[in-house]
Amino acid sequence: MSEAVVINSSVLEDPWSVPLSELDPSQPAVFQSNSQFELFERLRTEDPVHYHEQGLFGPYWSITKFNDIMQVDKDHKRFSSDAGITLTERQADFTTPNFISMDPPKHDVQRKAVTGVVAPMNLAKMEPIIRQRAATILDSLPIGEQFNWVDAVSIELTTQMLATLFDFPFEDRRKLTYWSDMATSGELAGGPTPEADRRAALLECLEYFQRLWREREGTPPEIGIDLISMMANNPETQKMDPMEYLGNLILLIVGGNDTTRNSITGGVLFLNENPEQYAKLKANPGLITSMVPEIIRYQTPLTYMRRTALEDVELSGKVIKKGDKLAMWYISGNRDDEVIDRPNEFIIDRANPRHHLSFGFGIHRCMGNRLAEMQLRLLWEEILKRFEHIEVKAAPERVQSSFVRGYNDLQVVLHSK
Amino acid sequence: MPSVKFIEHNGTEHVVDGTNGDSLMMIATSNLVPGIDADCGGECSCATCHVLVDASWVDKLAPATETEESMLDLNPDRESNSRLSCQIPMSDELDGIVINLPEFQY
Numbered sequence: 093m094s095e096a097v098v099i100n101s102s103v104l105e106d107p108w109s110v111p112l113s114e115l116d117p118s119q120p121a122v123f124q125s126n127s128q129f130e131l132f133e134r135l136r137t138e139d140p141v142h143y144h145e146q147g148l149f150g151p152y153w154s155i156t157k158f159n160d161i162m163q164v165d166k167d168h169k170r171f172s173s174d175a176g177i178t179l180t181e182r183q184a185d186f187t188t189p190n191f192i193s194m195d196p197p198k199h200d201v202q203r204k205a206v207t208g209v210v211a212p213m214n215l216a217k218m219e220p221i222i223r224q225r226a227a228t229i230l231d232s233l234p235i236g237e238q239f240n241w242v243d244a245v246s247i248e249l250t251t252q253m254l255a256t257l258f259d260f261p262f263e264d265r266r267k268l269t270y271w272s273d274m275a276t277s278g279e280l281a282g283g284p285t286p287e288a289d290r291r292a293a294l295l296e297c298l299e300y301f302q303r304l305w306r307e308r309e310g311t312p313p314e315i316g317i318d319l320i321s322m323m324a325n326n327p328e329t330q331k332m333d334p335m336e337y338l339g340n341l342i343l344l345i346v347g348g349n350d351t352t353r354n355s356i357t358g359g360v361l362f363l364n365e366n367p368e369q370y371a372k373l374k375a376n377p378g379l380i381t382s383m384v385p386e387i388i389r390y391q392t393p394l395t396y397m398r399r400t401a402l403e404d405v406e407l408s409g410k411v412i413k414k415g416d417k418l419a420m421w422y423i424s425g426n427r428d429d430e431v432i433d434r435p436n437e438f439i440i441d442r443a444n445p446r447h448h449l450s451f452g453f454g455i456h457r458c459m460g461n462r463l464a465e466m467q468l469r470l471l472w473e474e475i476l477k478r479f480e481h482i483e484v485k486a487a488p489e490r491v492q493s494s495f496v497r498g499y500n501d502l503q504v505v506l507h508s509k
Numbered sequence: 510m511p512s513v514k515f516i517e518h519n520g521t522e523h524v525v526d527g528t529n530g531d532s533l534m535m536i537a538t539s540n541l542v543p544g545i546d547a548d549c550g551g552e553c554s555c556a557t558c559h560v561l562v563d564a565s566w567v568d569k570l571a572p573a574t575e576t577e578e579s580m581l582d583l584n585p586d587r588e589s590n591s592r593l594s595c596q597i598p599m600s601d602e603l604d605g606i607v608i609n610l611p612e613f614q615y
Binding site (some may be wrong): 162165166168196200203204207208210211212215444446447451453454455457459461462 | 546548549552555556557576579580582583584585586612613614
C-alpha cells in the first residue's frame with residue numbers, strides 16, 4: 093500500500109456524477125488532487141451526516157456541517173477520543189497513547205502538564221525571538237530566483253519554533269521535521285511511508301528524547317518554557333511509560349509543526365490566487381490581524397478529527413450507533429455557507445474571522461492556537477517590510493494524506509521592494 | 510436597562526447597558542469592549558471569553574455548569590472567580606455587576 097490507493101477518477105473530477113455510496117473523503121487521493129471541496133459540497137447538500145459503508149479505513153460517518161461538527165466536538169461524554177483521533181485503526185503492537193486521544197480525567201491532567209508552555213506570558217517572551225528568526229530567514233532568501241518556499245521558509249520557521257518549545261538541540265532541529273513527517277505519512281494511514289520505516293523513525297525519536305528526559309529529570313524547569321522538563325517533572329506525567337512519552341511527543345511535534353507550516357505556505361498560495369486581496373493587504377498591513385485566522389480557516393491544515401460514539405446518538409435525523417466511528421470534517425464545516433458568508437472566497441478582512449473550526453472546539457481545542465496565529469502574524473509583518481511580491485510559479489505539490497492538508501513544494505520567486 | 514462595568518486589564522472602564530437574557534459576552538462584544546475574543550460565538554467551547562468576576566458579585570451568579578467547568582479548567586491562569594462570560598445571562602439582579610478582563614485570551 094505504499095502507492096496512493098487508486099480510486100474511480102470520476103469521483104475526483106465530478107463528485108456529483110457518481111452514486112453517493114462511492115464518495116469516500118478518507119481517500120488521500122481526494123486531498124492530494126485538491127478535489128475535496130465539491131465532494132463535501134455534495135455531502136452537505138444531499139446527506140450532511142452520511143454513513144460510508146465502505147471507507148478506506150472501514151465504515152464511518154462523515155459530519156460535514158459546521159453546527160453538527162460543533163455539537164459533536166463539544167459532546168466529549170458521548171463522542172470519545174479514547175480510540176484515537178484519526179480513522180486509521182490502532183496497531184496493537186505499536187500503540188502510542190497521548191492526551192489528544194484520551195478522555196477526561198486523564199486527558200485533563202496530561203494536557204495541563206504542558207499547556208503552560210503556550211501561556212500568554214510565554215508567548216510575549218517568544219514574540220521578539222520569533223520576529224528575529226523570521227527576519228533572518230527572509231533576509232537569507234534569494235531575490236529573483238526560483239526556490240521551494242515550503243522548505244526554505246515554512247519548515248525552517250516552524251521547526252525553529254518547535255526546537256525552542258522542547259529546548260531541543262538547535263543544530264539537530266530538522267530531525268523534528270523528519271519525525272513529524274514520518275509520523276503522519278504511514279502506509280496504514282494511506283500515506284507513502286512503509287510501516288516498518290515509520291516505526292523505526294519513531295523509535296529513533298523516542299531514543300533521542302529519552303536522553304533529553306534523563307538530562308532534565310529532577311531539574312526544576314524554568315517556568316514553562318520547555319516541554320520535556322515540564323513532562324519529566326510533573327507528577328501526572330513523570331511516570332509515563334516510554335510509548336506514552338512517545339505518543340505525547342508525536343502529538344506535540346505534529347501539532348506544533350505541520351499545521352503552522354502548511355498555513356504559512358497556504359497564505360502565499362491564497363494571496364497569489366486572489367491578487368485583489370494581496371493588493372488590499374499591501375495597501376493596509378493592519379489587515380494581517382484578520383488575514384491570519386482567515387488563512388487558517390481557508391487552509392484547514394488538519395482536515396478532520398475522529399470520534400467514537402459511546403452510546404446511540406441522534407444527530408440531524410440520523411442514528412449514530414454505539415461504537416461507530418465519526419469524522420468531523422473541519423475542512424467541510426469551514427466552507428458551510430449557513431454559518432460562513434461566501435465561504436469559498438478568501439477574504440482577508442472578514443468580520444469575526446476566528447469563527448472557524450480549524451482548531452476544533454471543546455476540551456480538545458488546539459492548545460497552541462494563539463502561538464500559531466502569532467507566528468503567522470510576525471512572519472507576514474516581516475514579509476511585507478521586505479518584498480513587493482512573492483510570486484508563485486507553479487501549482488503546489490500536495491501531501492498524500494486525508495488528515496494533514498499540506499504541501500511538499502511551492503515554487504516561488506521573490507521581488508524585493 | 511441593567512448595566513455592566515467591564516474593566517480592562519489596563520484599568521480602562523466601560524459601563525454599558527445590556528438586555529436581560531443576553532450573555533455578558535454578547536454585551537461586551539456588541540459594545541466593542543476589547544479583551545473578549547469569543548471564538549466559538551457563545552457555545553461554551555473555546556474559553557476565549559474568560560473573565561474575572563468582582564468578588565462581591567461571585568455569589569450572585571448561578572454556579573458554572575460541568576461543561577463550563579471543563580473549559581475553564583483548561584486555562585492554567587484560572588482563578589477562583591474565573592467564569593466564561595458567554596455563560597452568564599444578564600438580569601435585573603446583576604444590574605451594576607463588575608467584570609474584570611484578563612490580559613490575554615487563549
